[in-house]
Amino acid sequence: MKNIVILGSTGSIGASTLDIVSRFPDQFSIVGLTAGQNDVKLEEQIRTFKPQVVALSSQTAADALRVRLNGHPVEVLDGEEGLCAVARHTECDLVISAIVGGAGLTPTMAAIRAGHKVALANKEPMVMAGHLMQEEAHKQGTRIFPIDSEHSAVFQSLEGHRREDVRRIVLTASGGPFWDWPLDKIKNVTIEQALKHPNWEMGAKITIDSATLMNKGLEVIEARWLFDIPPAQINIVIHRESIIHSLVEYRDGSVMAQLGLPDMRTPISYALNYPNRVPLDPPLLDLGTIGQLNFAPPDFEKFPCAQLAYDALAEGGGLPATLNAANEVAVQAFLEKTISFLDIPKIIEETMTAYTPRELRSVEDALEADRWAREKASMLRNVAVK
Numbered sequence: 295m296k297n298i299v300i301l302g303s304t305g306s307i308g309a310s311t312l313d314i315v316s317r318f319p320d321q322f323s324i325v326g327l328t329a330g331q332n333d334v335k336l337e338e339q340i341r342t343f344k345p346q347v348v349a350l351s352s353q354t355a356a357d358a359l360r361v362r363l364n365g366h367p368v369e370v371l372d373g374e375e376g377l378c379a380v381a382r383h384t385e386c387d388l389v390i391s392a393i394v395g396g397a398g399l400t401p402t403m404a405a406i407r408a409g410h411k412v413a414l415a416n417k418e419p420m421v422m423a424g425h426l427m428q429e430e431a432h433k434q435g436t437r438i439f440p441i442d443s444e445h446s447a448v449f450q451s452l453e454g455h456r457r458e459d460v461r462r463i464v465l466t467a468s469g470g471p472f473w474d475w476p477l478d479k480i481k482n483v484t485i486e487q488a489l490k491h492p493n494w495e496m497g498a499k500i501t502i503d504s505a506t507l508m509n510k511g512l513e514v515i516e517a518r519w520l521f522d523i524p525p526a527q528i529n530i531v532i533h534r535e536s537i538i539h540s541l542v543e544y545r546d547g548s549v550m551a552q553l554g555l556p557d558m559r560t561p562i563s564y565a566l567n568y569p570n571r572v573p574l575d576p577p578l579l580d581l582g583t584i585g586q587l588n589f590a591p592p593d594f595e596k597f598p599c600a601q602l603a604y605d606a607l608a609e610g611g612g613l614p615a616t617l618n619a620a621n622e623v624a625v626q627a628f629l630e631k632t633i634s635f636l637d638i639p640k641i642i643e644e645t646m647t648a649y650t651p652r653e654l655r656s657v658e659d660a661l662e663a664d665r666w667a668r669e670k671a672s673m674l675r676n677v678a679v680k
């Protein structure tokens with residue numbers, strides 16, 4: 295029996311993880327769950343999965359939940375320290391990191407510092423402080439497993455091979471809903487259009503990131519630290535069907551890829567069960583019916599966000615945290631209908647330009663860059679609104 299903590303259980307990844315857990319009740323037990331403010335969904339999960347402890351980042355939501363759970367044995371914590379306490383749960387075998395955004399950095403680091411294995415969906419902390427997370431994991435003698443479908447594909451394609459034989463990693467990207475739209479049409483896209491991902495059902499933030507191609511940029515940085523590979527050896531290819539989840543090319547010309555129908559339960563299940571596989575019984579991948587798979591090079595001029603991520607990675611220090619925070623502010627503003635789709639890369643680029651480079655020696659440095667960039671990007675957003 296594996297004891298599982300899920301950080302961000304009320305989200306899309308959290309729900310998919312609980313779906314797998316519910317199919318294998320003899321193999322998994324939920325010991326801790328966390329959410330931001332959705333106390334109603336968390337309550338349903340508590341009644342179904344019976345964790346020992348939960349936390350909400352919102353104190354108001356936690357108070358409301360405590361009233362409704364009166365008499366129930368679960369412990370309800372709140373605030374960032376509450377999330378960290380759940381992440382450190384002493385009887386935990388694996389922490390699923392599935393909070394959205396930089397808010398996941400401190401709780402995920404708490405899990406690593408406690409020596410827990412972490413299955414990582416929450417890519418933003420890796421972008422902000424990937425080398426520090428890996429350093430801490432090594433220090434604690436633990437590991438970070440990928441959940442992101444591309445990184446799970448790379449992880450699986452690396453299995454059984456020597457790292458020095460790797461020539462490059464190729465991350466596939468669907469290209470999002472606007473891939474083949476002309477720029478003057480992209481200028482006026484609506485939130486509803488941007489939230490319609492061609493292949494995946496995901497939370498709002500990552501869906502917008504996919505439409506701007508920032509998601510791929512964040513994934514390049516994530517791959518840099520997950521696989522300890524130089525940025526020049528990480529490439530992106532547009533693959534509209536999201537069937538090939540990513541590839542590893544070796545120096546003898548062999549290319550290993552992992553394929554599957556787009557369903558996040560497959561990579562989540564691999565992280566939960568590694569190195570074993572369990573029967574999820576998805577529909578067969580019928581390549582004969584699919585007929586053809588399409589590829590194209592990425593267009594960084596039309597979608598500059600991925601290039602901004604490469605730039606941030608090349609500069610290093612606090613710049614990736616700055617990129618990430620500015621993106622979070624800009625995406626939120628777009629979701630609130632206060633800026634246009636094309637304002638997103640502008641706000642990120644201007645925030646990065648205004649940043650004075652600083653080294654990243656600690657998580658606190660990353661959080662400081664994050665705070666600075668959120669303030670700067672919020673000012674730029676207000677200008678864009680006018």
Ligand SMILES: NC(=O)c1ccc[n+]([C@@H]2O[C@H](COP(=O)([O-])OP(=O)(O)OC[C@H]3O[C@@H](n4cnc5c(N)ncnc54)[C@H](OP(=O)(O)O)[C@@H]3O)[C@@H](O)[C@H]2O)c1
Pocket residue numbers: 301302303304305306307308328329330331332333351377392393394395397415416417418441442443494495496497498499500558
């Ligand atoms: N969805 C996918 O298919 C997918 C695939 C690959 C990678 N990822 C990555 O996985 C992460 C989660 O994505 P998602 O699509 O599952 O997001 P989501 O559906 O928006 O869920 C986010 C989760 O984080 C919680 N949360 C939000 N803000 C928080 C805060 N300030 N403090 C604590 N918890 C907070 C939410 O709680 P409330 O419900 O209370 O707001 C929810 O449980 C992201 O980093 C994303 O890039 C997702």
